[in-house]
Amino acid sequence: MLNFILARLLSAFGVILGVVLLVFLLIHLVPGDPIEVMLGESASAVDKTLLRHSLGLDKSLSEQFIQFLYGLSHFDFGMSLHSKKPIATLIAQRIMPTVELTLAALFVACLLAFPLGIMAALNKDKYPDGLAMGVSLIGVSIPNFLMGPLLILLFSVALGWFPVSGRSGLASLVLPALTLGSALAAILSRMIRASLLEVLNEDYIRTAKAKGLSKTRIIAVHALRNALLPVITLIGLQIGALLAGAVITEMVFSWPGLGQLTIESIQKRDYPVVQVCILLISTTYVVINTLTDIAYGLLDPRIRLSE
């Protein structure tokens, strides 16, 4: 078992290192000079050279990469080229809004998906099933950049219930969370429906019915509990996707999160910030996937043996 966990951790480390290298190379291939963006054209060539030197941008790519890795190993993310603030500070400012948004989106997704999925499963091939699956199809089909403005027009402009954009309290979280969570809700509701339908045909459900238990008790205690296992796995895996999907939602709603910071830093050619942001998002993905793999391995010996 220890070997299995070590192999998984090693492979995760390799993936993260690969991502770091790829991001580092790609961001340096993009045209545009951060020094020009920082100092503008009016600065003298001497000042540009001095600044390039002081930021270590005159070193070779390999040297810069090694320096970046060395910094990472000491949890020193470096300074933003643009704002001259420590990247750790920038990340600390932005990570909480993104976590807030992700958790809220997850909450919204569960809130929508469970009633829809259960309603669809209990009314298989009937009108409510079609309605629930139709709604989930719409949810998964409308992209965030369209869903966001539509929700703003309806709930902010027409009804005046929520703020248009920004992060100013709980009310401002509702629309971004609804936008981000709607696609996940659609996927989850389909999964819940399929999983519940499978469980409802099991022998123990038939036994429960024979014992004369109420329908609500059978669904809530016996069926749903067992149907939830694959759903929870899916939720875990989707957290990474929510983090990545938050980029667009954050831009639409001017939500000051990690996604917005990443996009702005790309536009400003703020290489170190982009690297750290992407590293953070991809590490979250890798960590969640690795933990899922390890959990599967712990729960199912066949996976360990096949490895």
Next chain:
Amino acid sequence: MVLIRIITLGTVLILSACSDNAEPQFKSLETTSAVSQPIRFALVSAPVTLSPLYATDATSVRINRLLYQRLVDFAVDGHPIPSLASWQRINLRHYRFTLKLDEYAQLPRFHHNKELTAQDVKASYQAVLDKKNASPHRKSLAHIERMDVLDKRTIDFYLSRDDALFPAFLVIGIMPKDLLKTHHPFNTQPVGSGDFVFSQWPFEGQLFLRRRSDKQLFEFLKVKDPTLRVLKLLRGEVDIVQNNLPPEHIQFLQKRAEDKTNPLLFLTKKGANYSYLGFNLQDKDTGSLLLRQAIAYALDRDKIIRYALGNAAQKAEGFFPEYHWLGSALMPYDFQQKKAIALMHQLGYSEKKRLSLSYKTSSDPFRIRIASIIQSQLKAVFIDVDIRSYDWGTFYGDIKKGHFQMYSLTWVGINTPDIFRYVFHSDSIPPTGANRGRLLNASIDQLIEQAEQEQDMAHYVQNYQRLQKKIQQVLPYVSLWYEDNIAFLRRDIIGYEVSANGNYDALHFVSRQTATH
């Protein structure tokens, strides 16, 4: 059960996270905790830095003007005028600046209550000139040879060359010497002597300043998307929106503002930001004067201004509008399609033999729309324009490298005539300067040098006017327009005025009218 626990935990986390939203991340120098509803100003981009040493982007410069005072400022016509200090020219290379006193015969005070003296002025300019600081403003002040502080109020500047317009460059915000010595992080914790004190900067897109005189709080909120800015204004989530709105948004808001019962007010002022078409003069096509003239005559700027800019711009013929002290009545290139066609015929082009040109622009939707209109207008004179839009970094990089035939950009905040050397002198090809079109013209170089050497102000102006006429003949740029500065505000905000250069200076006088019953 696990899921319920996760959801509950999530809710608790979200609620707790949302509640600490306004916690200050940086230590504030405020001494008061006066509670007032902030006046909220929507920004397109957040300030990059709050340090006068590094502020170059428009938002940083404008916010810095509120936080710091400077020795010199500019009048509406672009003349340098005394701000913190008056000056006299002792000789060609020696200026004396004397700090002004307030109505109580006292020197201004910094936000940390220290007196602003000539020593602080010297320390601030020394910081700019210090190579280690790599300030982008160093180049324009590099001819300061020495500074001598005579007393608390007086400082002498000695220059390494004659410069009749030297005071116009002393616009750097003055920082306190004691904090400069300790390498205080002015970029995040500014300490100036302006009427606005730094309050909080919770994250890049949200900045709070407090006005010293009445403790009124101001919130500067970045809302990049113009539609969101408009919606937030309509819903009262922001109080002031200034510039950077597409014409349809302007017209939509204007109609609402005309209705006196609507809570919106519209303000406008002629602007001085200069938009132009630039050409690569080393290119075999755009290097031809006849072609550039044909393009200039083929553009119907009146129509573009009326329909695409919603009449919110004035036609331009050169860098400076005519009301500017260096402005000159230049030969206009008005729309004359027949003349443009004749010039194209002269170059050998016709309906059968058309010319293809590439036109680079940023990915801003409004700039792409303007490019499409220009494309359509040039089509009538046998020019097929291939529009290529890029993200800002790529576009800007290409322009500086000379990888273009034609592009459009806007010069913002031009006040001083050194722009001519910077943009048109053959020594100013990037990376040295901004001669992006690679103009190599000996007579323009000579006129620039002559104009710079002139010390008599009357001749100085004449020389620059002569230079502008020559540039208009050579036509390295086709001038487009000066976009007006516009602002929409909630009607309960009183005292705001739009400035010609788009600064936020009127925030000194703004207040919120409280409802009376």
